[in-house]
Amino acid sequence: MIANDTATRATENTPTFPRRRLSIIALWVTQIALAAMFLFAGGSKLVGAPAMVNLFAAIGLGQWFRYVTGAIEISAAVALLIPSAAPFGAILLVPTMFGAATANLFLGQSPAPPLVLLLVAAAVAWARRRQFRGVFTH
Numbered sequence: 001m002i003a004n005d006t007a008t009r010a011t012e013n014t015p016t017f018p019r020r021r022l023s024i025i026a027l028w029v030t031q032i033a034l035a036a037m038f039l040f041a042g043g044s045k046l047v048g049a050p051a052m053v054n055l056f057a058a059i060g061l062g063q064w065f066r067y068v069t070g071a072i073e074i075s076a077a078v079a080l081l082i083p084s085a086a087p088f089g090a091i092l093l094v095p096t097m098f099g100a101a102t103a104n105l106f107l108g109q110s111p112a113p114p115l116v117l118l119l120v121a122a123a124v125a126w127a128r129r130r131q132f133r134g135v136f137t138h
Contacts, residue, residue, distance in 0.1 A: 042073030087128035093121035
């Protein structure tokens with residue numbers, strides 16, 4: 001009986017954040033990390049990093065596609081950092097990363113990195129799904 005009483009007191013005195021607050025913090029950390037990755041990736045495409053120029057040459061659609069992809073990634077990254085636009089930025093990344101995974105398969109590379117980013121973007125979109133309801137119900 002005393003052991004249970006001690007355990008109860010220890011948890012009552014332990015400072016904790018409400019679960020909701022922790023999930024919001026985790027979501028924002030995820031969004032910021034995702035945005036940073038896509039700001040870097042999209043930026044390297046837009047400035048013409050040699051690796052990106054070679055990659056898009058191997059894809060065979062032309063360098064215009066590198067610019068479009070870079071612009072999409074930068075736009076999605078910025079949207080992820082704006083609370084009201086975050087779900088749209090995440091949704092924009094899902095087909096983009098699906099295309100990247102497909103391109104990686106076509107080029108004989110591992111599709112795992114873009115698929116992981118696709119899953120993270122989908123998780124952010126899912127976590128922000130209530131924001132979509134307000135847009136499409138009016």
